[in-house]
Amino acid sequence: MSHLLEVEHLKVTFPTYGGEVQAVRDVSFYVDQGEVVAIVGESGSGKTVTVQTIMGLIPAKNIKDGNVRFNGKEILHLSKKEMRKLKGSEIGMVFQDPMTSLNPTMKIGKQIAEGIRKHQKLSKAEAKQKAIELLRLVGIPNAEERYHQYPHEFSGGMRQRVVIAIALACNPKLLIADEPTTALDVTIQAQILDLMKELQKKMGMSIILITHDLGVVAEMAQRVIVMYGGTVVETGTVFDIFENPKHPYTWGLLRSIPNLHDKEKKRLVPIEGSPPDLFSPPKGCPFAPRCPYAMEICVEKNPTPFHISNGHTANCWLNDPRAPKVEAFIAEGRE
Amino acid sequence: MSEEILQVENVKKYFKIGPNQTVKSVDGISFAIRRGETFGLVGESGSGKSTLGKTIVGLYPATSGKIRFDGHELGNLDRQTQRKLNREMQMIFQDPHASLNPRMRVGDIIAEGIDAHHLAKGKERQELVYHLLERVGLRPEHAERFPHEFSGGQRQRIGIARALAVKPKFIVADEPISALDVSIQAQVVNLLDDLKQEEDLTYLFIAHDLGMVKHISDRIGVMYLGKMMEIAESSDLFEEPLHPYTQALLSAIPIPNPRLARKRERIVLSGDPPSPVHPPSGCRFRTRCPYATDICSKVEPAWKEVKKNHWTACHLYNQ
Numbered sequence: 001m002s003h004l005l006e007v008e009h010l011k012v013t014f015p016t017y018g019g020e021v022q023a024v025r026d027v028s029f030y031v032d033q034g035e036v037v038a039i040v041g042e043s044g045s046g047k048t049v050t051v052q053t054i055m056g057l058i059p060a061k062n063i064k065d066g067n068v069r070f071n072g073k074e075i076l077h078l079s080k081k082e083m084r085k086l087k088g089s090e091i092g093m094v095f096q097d098p099m100t101s102l103n104p105t106m107k108i109g110k111q112i113a114e115g116i117r118k119h120q121k122l123s124k125a126e127a128k129q130k131a132i133e134l135l136r137l138v139g140i141p142n143a144e145e146r147y148h149q150y151p152h153e154f155s156g157g158m159r160q161r162v163v164i165a166i167a168l169a170c171n172p173k174l175l176i177a178d179e180p181t182t183a184l185d186v187t188i189q190a191q192i193l194d195l196m197k198e199l200q201k202k203m204g205m206s207i208i209l210i211t212h213d214l215g216v217v218a219e220m221a222q223r224v225i226v227m228y229g230g231t232v233v234e235t236g237t238v239f240d241i242f243e244n245p246k247h248p249y250t251w252g253l254l255r256s257i258p259n260l261h262d263k264e265k266k267r268l269v270p271i272e273g274s275p276p277d278l279f280s281p282p283k284g285c286p287f288a289p290r291c292p293y294a295m296e297i298c299v300e301k302n303p304t305p306f307h308i309s310n311g312h313t314a315n316c317w318l319n320d321p322r323a324p325k326v327e328a329f330i331a332e333g334r335e
Numbered sequence: 336m337s338e339e340i341l342q343v344e345n346v347k348k349y350f351k352i353g354p355n356q357t358v359k360s361v362d363g364i365s366f367a368i369r370r371g372e373t374f375g376l377v378g379e380s381g382s383g384k385s386t387l388g389k390t391i392v393g394l395y396p397a398t399s400g401k402i403r404f405d406g407h408e409l410g411n412l413d414r415q416t417q418r419k420l421n422r423e424m425q426m427i428f429q430d431p432h433a434s435l436n437p438r439m440r441v442g443d444i445i446a447e448g449i450d451a452h453h454l455a456k457g458k459e460r461q462e463l464v465y466h467l468l469e470r471v472g473l474r475p476e477h478a479e480r481f482p483h484e485f486s487g488g489q490r491q492r493i494g495i496a497r498a499l500a501v502k503p504k505f506i507v508a509d510e511p512i513s514a515l516d517v518s519i520q521a522q523v524v525n526l527l528d529d530l531k532q533e534e535d536l537t538y539l540f541i542a543h544d545l546g547m548v549k550h551i552s553d554r555i556g557v558m559y560l561g562k563m564m565e566i567a568e569s570s571d572l573f574e575e576p577l578h579p580y581t582q583a584l585l586s587a588i589p590i591p592n593p594r595l596a597r598k599r600e601r602i603v604l605s606g607d608p609p610s611p612v613h614p615p616s617g618c619r620f621r622t623r624c625p626y627a628t629d630i631c632s633k634v635e636p637a638w639k640e641v642k643k644n645h646w647t648a649c650h651l652y653n654q
């Protein structure tokens with residue numbers, strides 16, 4: 001069976017004064033119908049550029065290589081018009097800052113209704129009715145009154161619900177959410193995550209969720225893609241990644257968060273060093289300068305994905321049968 | 336020397352934002368910080384954490400109430416004592432980008448306080464800067480560079496070096512790690528921990544990330560709409576949160592364990608926090624509290640030590 005979304009060998013660069021930024025170097029992954037897939041990684045690792053490419057937000061001249069197929073159809077080089085149609089009907093997007101997606105001078109309800117009318121043949125009255133339903137669906141109380149308010153009259157959490165309502169207006173098959181709760185408080189984050197889970201079940205859509213919060217990943221995702229330095233370094237089910245990770249960067253990520261259940265205070269184990277320089281990425285493994293297990297080959301050759309188990313791959317030479325066995329990472333009592 | 340380095344008594348900080356409108360950002364808070372401890376402060380955005388921190392270090396004058404630091408009452412001090420306190424209380428900010436002057440060299444940024452307080456000159460000043468850079472895990476040659484040449488985590492280290500330069504006793508760290516990557520957060524938290532031991536510091540640590548707050552703090556205070564809701568030893572707060580707001584806050588933390596995360600039931604609060612311009616009568620949390628009763632809208636709950644060293648303000652504990 002073919003995947004809902006398939007990204008293959010994507011490469012995106014940006015010319016800047018300092019040189020060419022290699023934002024996305026070789027990214028491949030897929031998303032199946034009804035799945036929640038999380039993308040995690042440091043800031044600058046290429047998460048946003050990857051999903052912006054899928055959404056047709058990156059100019060063609062910056063896309064150096066790769067394919068993106070949606071429902072089996074290549075969408076990387078669609079015309080503006082075709083892309084708009086796809087976005088209005090099949091793919092919805094939610095950004096970190098809800099204000100970037102809302103027009104501050106236009107009433108909330110009207111923004112949703114207009115969005116609906118752009119893509120569906122409905123009368124004004126029908127679109128208004130549908131907009132009010134959507135506001136209710138995302139849990140905005142007094143939807144009829146709220147319909148007539150402006151974005152600044154809404155709190156941050158409510159604005160993000162509105163953005164989700166707009167993204168859902170077309171009943172998308174795929175919702176792409178780039179750090180949708182990063183700007184929100186934990187109690188509001190919990191409301192939004194519950195909302196997304198509930199809607200995902202109800203409507204059977206797929207979600208790509210970008211987040212840097214491993215707690216959010218554990219709670220929401222079925223599968224996880226770990227990115228580092230513009231590449232995918234590990235991918236697997238949420239259980240593969242949390243319970244049997246096979247890449248030193250993933251080990252480092254899991255170890256650097258405190259364990260809420262520790263009785264005594266233990267010292268945190270950070271990943272030493274700084275994130276990679278995307279102007280001149282190393283020819284070998286991008287994590288090598290920070291990796292405590294780096295070997296000679298790591299600096300020479302970028303590892304290809306090693307197959308660990310069904311659907312679980314890791315781009316790390318340690319998984320080569322000839323590599324020395326390093327002490328396996330155990331998330332000791334992490335709960 | 337008193338065991339408490341800082342005492343805050345019924346402190347209020349109001350901002351006038353219109354002809355008839357006042358934000359009660361901090362509205363009557365009392366607590367103390369013990370010498371050598373890390374006191375964590377948590378609460379929703381807009382609950383008044385930064386305002387409280389800035390009022391304590393004197394960046395904002397308090398609207399009313401008393402703040403005592405190391406035996407001195409802030410507000411009516413002679414110039415010399417004022418200068419001494421300005422040096423002894425330092426603040427580290429959330430955004431390491433915005434808080435460093437982009438046109439100054441890192442060495443001069445770090446030496447700002449040294450210059451202002453005439454602590455060192457010439458060669459001695461330079462040695463001090465080099466030493467501070469090494470203390471925070473950077474290198475002496477970094478003194479010649481500009482802030483934009485550094486990553487977020489490195490810029491936060493520069494901010495920490497600047498605060499340390501004047502040999503403070505007390506540091507308010509306002510979300511010092513929120514803007515950093517997970518892997519870099521742990522580096523900065525470990526650095527703050529080490530410095531505290533080595534320099535005999537006391538911290539007020541403000542943060543959103545409850546996991547990190549628990550890790551770093553000895554005691555934790557929970558704020559909501561300008562008021563303190565609960566204060567306890569950090570392990571007590573996590574094991575037995577008393578206030579319904581604290582309970583909801585803790586249950587909202589996403590757990591980085593897929594099996595536990597799928598099993599657990601959480602308290603999801605309905606609604607949004609009310610505006611601090613018109614806070615609810617009685618208990619401020621009542622509009623979102625699952626246990627609210629009649630009395631909660633009429634009478635403000637008293638601040639009370641419900642268990643040993645465990646304080647809260649809620650009518651549930653007033654029988």
Ligand SMILES: Nc1ncnc2c1ncn2[C@@H]1O[C@H](COP(=O)(O)OP(=O)(O)OP(=O)(O)O)[C@@H](O)[C@H]1O
Pocket residue numbers: 350351352358359360378379380381382383384385386387611
């Ligand atoms: N200089 C100011 N003038 C007017 N209002 C202010 C000022 N500073 C803060 N406030 C208001 O005071 C309240 C508390 O703000 P504060 O910045 O202390 O919140 P906080 O708890 O630090 O929030 P965050 O978690 O978002 O940093 C808010 O309603 C804010 O808008």
Ligand SMILES: Nc1ncnc2c1ncn2[C@@H]1O[C@H](COP(=O)(O)OP(=O)(O)O)[C@@H](O)[C@H]1O
Pocket residue numbers: 014015016021022023024041042043044045046047048049050278
């Ligand atoms: N329009 C652009 N012009 C130049 N560089 C860019 C542009 N967009 C992104 N980048 C760079 O590409 C890299 C990856 O960025 P991004 O995908 O936003 O990272 P993430 O979302 O993982 O934090 C970063 O180095 C970023 O600065």
Ligand code: SF4
Pocket residue numbers: 247248249285286287288289291292293294295298303315316317318
């Ligand atoms: S390939 Fe080598 S450098 Fe890269 S993560 Fe694996 S061991 Fe470390």
Ligand code: SF4
Pocket residue numbers: 578579580618619620621622624625626627628631636648649650651
């Ligand atoms: S005082 Fe009443 S409303 Fe406030 S937290 Fe306690 S039970 Fe809830």
Ligand SMILES: [Mg+2]
Pocket residue numbers: 047048178
């Ligand atoms: Mg991003």
Ligand SMILES: [Mg+2]
Pocket residue numbers: 384385386509
């Ligand atoms: Mg603040």
